[in-house]
Amino acid sequence: MFNYIVRRILVMIPTLIVISALVFIIIQLPPGDYFTTYMNELQSRGEKVDAAKLEFLKQQYGFDKPMIEQYFVWATGLLVGDFGYSFEFSRPVSEVVGDRLWLSFIVSFTTILFTWMVSFPIGVYSAVRQYSVGDYTLTFFGFLGLATPNFLLALILQWMAFSYFGTSIGGLMDPQYMDAAWSVDKMLSVLEHLWVPVLVIGTSGTAGMIRRLRANLLDELHKQYYITAKAKGLPPGKALIKYPLRMALNPFIADIGNLLPEVISGAAIVSIVLSLPTTGPMLLNALQSQDMYLAGSFLMFLATLTVIGTLISDLALAVLDPRIRIGGGAAK
């Protein structure tokens, strides 16, 4: 077990390095840099630009150095929590980002919990009662959730809340807590607002989960050991929970690797629509204004979140499934 964990964590390191290189290339690719854009903007407003100052700024942030060197400065900075400098806000990225990373994390985490809690009973129900009215109804809603783009669902919910109740459901906390320090009240306010994005982001993932759990459980239910167990007189509930459900649970946990990128993607766009104070809106902004270090650290954060999520799911799988634990093989 220990060996497996160590190996799994070691494998993560090259992946993260490649990801960071990729992120750096992506944020470097747009033609020009923040200063050129900034200069153009100033000039279009008819203001004078001090070329010497610009040159100084460029030197200050190492824009004149070769690409590789810039990458190393940035990547080693990441390791010690220095995410670089946001040009648009003229402050270090870590200050600008503030609570956003945490709020992103909270939204994603709650969404996954929600997805599991909803899809588990429904998946089991529709597998055990296959082709019943309940199964068909739930499957239909599942498909609908799968087909409706997250951001549109957010828009529709927002529109309904607006036109029927006259309230706005955007944001993640009441306005008076925006800049306040964390407290119990602020926490409660966040929880109060959290359900809308969680519901919206959760729908598509939930649908997929239900269908996968249903398919897996159905496969198990047709196997002979289950028939034998029932034939020997085991009560149906016990026969179900003791054997097939345990088998069907594996993919459920392994699937977090697929679910997490989906949830994070969903969270990014839904938070733009609902204007949540998470990473999504700021990422969009940073990308549009070529605030490269800000955009880069968001991308890096989101990718790291996914990698760690996959790691956790692999470890959980190893705990659950003795074949992986002992064999030490890959989880998939």
Next chain:
Amino acid sequence: MTDAPIEHYVNKAEFNPESAVTLTPEQERYYMASQWRLMWWKLRRHRLAVISGIFLAAIYLSIVISEVLAPYNLHARNTRYLYSPPQSVHLFDDGKFVGPFVYGIKASLNLERLQWTYSEDTSDVQKIRYLCVGDDYKGASYLFWGLFPGSFHLFCPAKDGQLFLLGTDRLGRDVLSRIIYGARISLTIGLIGIGISFTMGLTIGGLAGYYGGFIDAVVQRIIEVIRSFPSLPLWMALSAILPVTWSPILVFAGITVILGMLDWPGLARAVRSKLLALREEDFCTAAELMGAKPSRIIGKHLLPSFMSHLIASATLSIPSMILGETALSFLGLGLRPPITSWGVLLNEAQNISVVALYPWLMYPVVPVICIVLAFQFFGDGLRDAADPYK
């Protein structure tokens, strides 16, 4: 009582000792059918998949003749009717049957809210015309495929009348017409994108699966890295790279390539795992011993054995591309006007106050949901049909 023995029944027909071996025509048809024919027979029984398939075929055919189906051309502006609500179709006027018609629109400026309000002018009956030719209302003429001028429409408003079945937008353009035109871009993006991702998935997955070893390890790592990126932020970042100076057509191509380039890992993985298993089979060794080149073995012997499965999973990933384009354009990072896709149309509905005042701007959602559902059902049906064990 008689002593006569019980009569035996004897079949007079000639006995054929091979009757168990020879096939009835029906059986023969089944046993001799090709894999694709078997798949077709199985798919045909899946009613939902068939309906979805027909629906998809109809929609894809419709994009060939969008100009004829839409009552207005893409850029026709009715400046007198900005944000006009949908007109309802009536059949009876004053208790008299006149066939499908709409009432004219009366526009008045509400000075209190500084907003145009529109109401039905019941004295103005405008019959909807069918199969009409002629440039006798605003926005009737078009360039078919951007090449041939024409003005033939399946249905159109009365002479100098209005027909906004789904309302108009900020510039007074008919929403229904724009949805019909938008299908063209939204649907082709899915097809071209899947083409790119399919080719890449086949090639890369094929190489990794057939050669194994080092190539396989590298490909596996690349797949892992791409898959651990959440797709939407990555799309956003990549589409932000496209220079603003590019023409909308180039941006369209760029977005399609981005969507396709990031979709292949799933397919490549499927190809790889199947190839790894299949290359150990005897028929593969036989082909190798007879001197076939790797490309021939992969293309001629290995791929066809799971092509149907691949096509099914490719069908299932088209909707994610359509949704991806919609999301990007909705955020303003994707396609730009004058190129019109459903996402570009929804971009107008981004602001909640706009949506609350003019909810009909959200109608482009409906085709998106329908198309995605149809692809889902059709793909599910295909996958079941391609699975020989079901």
